[in-house]
Structures are given as C-alpha cells and as structure tokens.
Amino acid sequence: MSRTMPWVDRAACRDSDRNWVPDPNVDRHSPPTVYSLLVICAGCPVRRACLEYALASQIECVGIWGASTTFERRRLLPIHDSAAWLQEDTRRLAIADALETLETGLPTRLKDWRRRASRFNKDASRPGASRPAIRSDELP
Secondary structure: OOOOOHHHHHOOOOOOOOOOOOOOOOOOEOHHHHHHHHHHHHOOOOHHHHHHHHHHHHHHOOOOEOOEOHHHHHHHOOOOOOOOOOOHHHHHHHHHHHHHHHHHOHHHHHHHHHHHHHHHHHHHOOOOOOOOOEOHHHOO
C-alpha cells in the first residue's frame, strides 16, 4: 500500500480508529461523522496527494479521501469508459480540474457539513425523532 501511496505514512488518519471507508451496503455516515472526518483531513499535510490518489483511482476509493466524500468526487469526475477518457491527456486534465475544484471549495464544503451536522444533531435530539444516517455514496 505504501508503495503506491508513499505519502500515507504522514497522513493524519494513519493511526486513527475512525471508520474512513464504510461498507456502502451496510455502514452509513451521519453528517456529524462526515464533518468530523473532513476536519481531520483539512489539517492533514498530505491531503492533496490523498485526494489526487482518490480521483485517479475513481471507483476503488469509497469513503472520505483527501477531505472529500465519494459523492463529491464522483459528481466532479464521473466514471468514464469512453475512448476519449481512456486517453491519458484527457484523464489527467479532468483529474486536475476536479482536484482544483475540491481543494478551492474545501472551506465552503466544511461550512456546509458543519451546518448539516448541527441540523442533524438538532433533529436527532427531538423526542421520538429517528433519523437514519446516510450512506457515504449519497453524501453531497
């Protein structure tokens, strides 16, 4: 793993016992969980390399990678099987655009997730309230 990801030894999540990559068929991340994971990622010294790896890997990377959710990455970089996508230059440009969009949008996305987490906690604290968490691949 570290051969393809030489930066992993410096990752903020390296020794974490948090669930960064849930099983999309079973596990679900609540907005407060997503927000707390994104905050850890935001301060990570290798966040950009992690995000670049997740974007380049596409389908193999599920969960929180490089301060992004599965849904955020797939929305910006849908899986392509066209002949154009198979060309290295096309793929590299699309990954670079998605990387830049996610990196520059991080402060706004953190605010959005903080707001969602607060609303989720408020709704969950109501008597008799039961609000299911959402799967990581459903997260905006």
